[in-house]
Amino acid sequence: MKLLGKDPDGLIGKVLWDEFSHVPNEEAMRRVMSERVPISDELYYAPLGEYVENHMYPSPDGGVVSFQRYVTERRRVQEELQKAQAELAHVARVMSMGELAASIAHEINQPLGAIANNASACSRLLSGAPQEARNALRDIVQDANRASAIIARVRSLTKGSIPEKVSVDVKDIIGDVLALTQRQLSEREITVQTEFAQGLPLVLGDRIELQQVFLNLIMNAMEAMEGLGADRRSMIVAARHHELERSPGVLVSIQDGGIGFNPRTAEHLFEPFFTTKPGGLGMGLRISRSIIEAHGGRIWATANALTGATFSFALPVGGA
Ligand SMILES: Nc1ncnc2c1ncn2[C@@H]1O[C@H](COP(=O)(O)OP(=O)(O)O)[C@@H](O)[C@H]1O
Ligand SMILES: [Mg+2]
Numbered sequence: 001m002k003l004l005g006k007d008p009d010g011l012i013g014k015v016l017w018d019e020f021s022h023v024p025n026e027e028a029m030r031r032v033m034s035e036r037v038p039i040s041d042e043l044y045y046a047p048l049g050e051y052v053e054n055h056m057y058p059s060p061d062g063g064v065v066s067f068q069r070y071v072t073e074r075r076r077v078q079e080e081l082q083k084a085q086a087e088l089a090h091v092a093r094v095m096s097m098g099e100l101a102a103s104i105a106h107e108i109n110q111p112l113g114a115i116a117n118n119a120s121a122c123s124r125l126l127s128g129a130p131q132e133a134r135n136a137l138r139d140i141v142q143d144a145n146r147a148s149a150i151i152a153r154v155r156s157l158t159k160g161s162i163p164e165k166v167s168v169d170v171k172d173i174i175g176d177v178l179a180l181t182q183r184q185l186s187e188r189e190i191t192v193q194t195e196f197a198q199g200l201p202l203v204l205g206d207r208i209e210l211q212q213v214f215l216n217l218i219m220n221a222m223e224a225m226e227g228l229g230a231d232r233r234s235m236i237v238a239a240r241h242h243e244l245e246r247s248p249g250v251l252v253s254i255q256d257g258g259i260g261f262n263p264r265t266a267e268h269l270f271e272p273f274f275t276t277k278p279g280g281l282g283m284g285l286r287i288s289r290s291i292i293e294a295h296g297g298r299i300w301a302t303a304n305a306l307t308g309a310t311f312s313f314a315l316p317v318g319g320a
Helices: 026-035 072-125 131-158 170-187 207-224 263-268 284-294
Strands: 039-045 050-058 064-070 166-168 191-196 203-205 234-244 247-256 298-303 309-316
Touching: 026 039, 026 050, 026 064, 050 072, 072 131, 072 170, 072 207, 072 284, 166 170, 166 207, 170 191, 170 207, 170 234, 170 247, 203 207, 203 309, 207 247, 207 284, 207 309, 234 309, 263 298, 284 298, 284 309
Parallel strands: 191 234
Antiparallel strands: 039 050, 050 064, 166 203, 234 247, 247 309, 298 309
């Protein structure tokens, strides 16, 4: 109250809206008084420069009891998390567009080459043909070559920047992504249990890329548990020692209690555009596989004995 320029003692016995010209939650307070129901809201209090959480309850004497809590810091953290999530989602989209562009470029290159070759052959065979026909053939060759040059540029662009390989702790990667997805996980009341082996070595990798992989797997696990009962909404994230081609490595696995996958489709899960979701793109696992393989590792899926799936990836300590 002092911050608002009022003496607390002087306010006793006064009516709130007589003292303050603008009470942001006046309407809610009036509703609590007239309808006798508790109401909570969150408002920005301009004079304080703070977001405030209000809990208003009808009191037995016909008035209102109200509790307030400053939540500016909590909101700031939430907003930052949302921003980080949006950025990651953007990275995922850009990466899948890149893959898409690269594969189209690859597919188109060959027929373009064939067009140019055939047009050259034609203009040789038709050396006696009218000038116009020969000009048209020359244009075809030139246009096909130009298209090839564009495609070559797109391909070099989508090969992407060289990932930055540094020593990373997979436990940190897991921790970062779990912090980022904490909100979605708790909204869906999904419990996450982590099991980390002692003395895990560091791996050589690109932090952002590995986060992207782990994020894909977490999102997939979350989506696989959509709408299931509480007993199925849990996942176990583990990091263990693992040997990769007789060299030391680290294995990360995510075991979920979700709908699982049909054993017959198991081999297709990592293929581009394979999705069983109405709004799915089917690129998440494909991208994850290319990232892990670029790190000299392996990624695979297994069906759980009872319910759900386990997705695992292993990375060599020394990197690719
Ligand atoms: N944890 C999981 N449980 C069951 N099926 C899964 C899981 N993760 C992935 N899948 C299957 O693999 C498919 C491809 O996954 P992904 O590449 O991430 O694409 P998207 O999520 O867009 O469908 C999914 O549509 C789903 O059928
Ligand atoms: Mg996915």
